[in-house]
Amino acid sequence: MSQQSHSTSSHSDQKKQVAVLGGGSFGTAITKVLAENGHTVHFWMRDGNQAREVAEQGTNQRYMPGIQLTGDIRPTTDFSTAVQSAEAVFVAIPSKAFRAVIQQHAADFCNDQIVVSLTKGIERHGFKLMSEILQEEIPRTRIGVLSGPNLAGEIVNCDLTATVIAAKDPDVRRTVQGLLGCEYFRVYANVDIYGVELAGALKNIYAIVSGLAAALDLGENAKAMLITRSLAEMSRFAVSLGANPMTFMGLAGVGDLVVTCTSSKSRNYRVGYAVGKGASLEDAAAELGQVAEGIHTLQLVKEKAEDAGIYMPLVRGLYEIIHGGASIKAVINGLMMAVQNSDVEFILPRTLTY
Numbered sequence: 001m002s003q004q005s006h007s008t009s010s011h012s013d014q015k016k017q018v019a020v021l022g023g024g025s026f027g028t029a030i031t032k033v034l035a036e037n038g039h040t041v042h043f044w045m046r047d048g049n050q051a052r053e054v055a056e057q058g059t060n061q062r063y064m065p066g067i068q069l070t071g072d073i074r075p076t077t078d079f080s081t082a083v084q085s086a087e088a089v090f091v092a093i094p095s096k097a098f099r100a101v102i103q104q105h106a107a108d109f110c111n112d113q114i115v116v117s118l119t120k121g122i123e124r125h126g127f128k129l130m131s132e133i134l135q136e137e138i139p140r141t142r143i144g145v146l147s148g149p150n151l152a153g154e155i156v157n158c159d160l161t162a163t164v165i166a167a168k169d170p171d172v173r174r175t176v177q178g179l180l181g182c183e184y185f186r187v188y189a190n191v192d193i194y195g196v197e198l199a200g201a202l203k204n205i206y207a208i209v210s211g212l213a214a215a216l217d218l219g220e221n222a223k224a225m226l227i228t229r230s231l232a233e234m235s236r237f238a239v240s241l242g243a244n245p246m247t248f249m250g251l252a253g254v255g256d257l258v259v260t261c262t263s264s265k266s267r268n269y270r271v272g273y274a275v276g277k278g279a280s281l282e283d284a285a286a287e288l289g290q291v292a293e294g295i296h297t298l299q300l301v302k303e304k305a306e307d308a309g310i311y312m313p314l315v316r317g318l319y320e321i322i323h324g325g326a327s328i329k330a331v332i333n334g335l336m337m338a339v340q341n342s343d344v345e346f347i348l349p350r351t352l353t354y
C-alpha cells in the first residue's frame, strides 16, 4: 500500500494534547498517527536542526525519508513544553538512554499523567524493563506499554497495523485505544505489562537469528522451526520471570516475532543477515545507522538465563557466534544434535522427555 494522506477519524472524537519523546523512526511514526487522528502532538527531540526541519518542512529526512507529516505537530527541544499540557506521553527513546532522559526531566511530568513506553529493550543494570524504570523515576504517573508487530516504515505509509496497549489501569488502556485507533491502526488491550514488554524486547534477539539463517539460505522448514522454537524459548524465559504464557500467543508475542523474523524491514533482522554474510557485528550495526536493540538484549538475556538456569540454546548459540567466534556451522550442528526434546513444554514438560 502506498503512502496516503489520511483524514482519519479517531475512535474518540475528542481532540487531545499529547507528547511524543524521541525523534527517531518510531517516534515519528506514532506522531504521524496521533496527528492524523486530529490530536495536537508536542514532539520532543534533542536535535534543534531536526526540530526545525519538522516544523518548517513537515519532514524527518534522517529517520523517515520521503514521508510528509501533516496535522498539528509541534516539534520542540524543550522537554517541559512538550510534556506540560499532554494528557498522554509516548516515550520512544532507545533503552540505553531511556532512564537518563526520564530521570533528568522527572519533575516535568504531572501527577496521574499517562506515560506509555514504546521502547523494546532492557536496561543493563538490574535487568529492568522500561515500565519498571518509569515506575522508579516517575511513580506519580500512570504507566502503560505499547508493543506489537509495528514496523515504523509501514505505519508511516498507513499500512494496516495492529498493536497492544498493556496497562493495569483500564482508563489508560481505553485512552490509548482512543488516541491511536483509526482505520489503519488497531489497538488491542492487555493487562500483562511484563509479558507484553518482555516479548517486545526478546523477539529482537530472534530476529537477528532469523536474519542470520536467511543469509545462509537454510530453507523454508528451517525458517518455521526457528520461529517456533524462538517462541518456545522466549516464553520459557518470560514465564520463569513471572509473565503470563498466554501473552505470547497474542500480537505482542507471536505477532511481533513473525514480523521481525521474516522481514528485511526489521533492523535486527538486517544485522543478523549482514553477520550471516560475513560482516562483523560492529560493521553491521554501524551500517544500520539506527538502533537495533537485540544486540544489547542478547548479552543481558544470555547472562540472566545462565544465572537463573533457564535453557536457551538459541540465545547461547547466537552469543557464541557473535561474541565467542564460534563457527555458524558448528553452532547449527550443536543445536540439531542436542538431546531430543518436547514440542510444547506447557503440555509435555521438557524434563520428562529425557
Ligand SMILES: NC(=O)C1=CN([C@@H]2O[C@H](COP(=O)(O)OP(=O)(O)OC[C@H]3O[C@@H](n4cnc5c(N)ncnc54)[C@H](OP(=O)(O)O)[C@@H]3O)[C@@H](O)[C@H]2O)C=CC1
Residues within 6 Å of the ligand: 022, 023, 024, 025, 026, 027, 045, 046, 047, 063, 092, 093, 094, 095, 097, 100, 101, 118, 119, 120, 121, 150, 151, 152, 153, 289, 290, 291, 293
Ligand atoms: N522503528 C520501529 O519500527 C520500532 C521501534 N520500536 C522501538 O522504539 C525505540 C526507539 O527506536 P527507533 O525510534 O526506531 O530508533 P531510531 O534509531 O530510529 O531513533 C532513535 C531516536 O532516539 C533518540 N535518542 C537517542 N539517545 C537519546 C538521548 N540520550 N536523548 C534524546 N534522544 C535520544 C535519537 O536522537 P538523535 O537522532 O539525536 O540521535 C533518535 O531520535 C526502540 O526501543 C525500538 O525497539 C518499537 C516498535 C517499532
Ligand SMILES: O=C(CO)COP(=O)(O)O
Residues within 6 Å of the ligand: 120, 148, 149, 150, 151, 152, 204, 207, 256, 259, 260, 265, 266, 267, 268, 269, 291, 292, 293
Ligand atoms: O519492533 C519492531 C517491529 O515490531 C521493529 O523492529 P526492528 O527494531 O528490528 O526494526
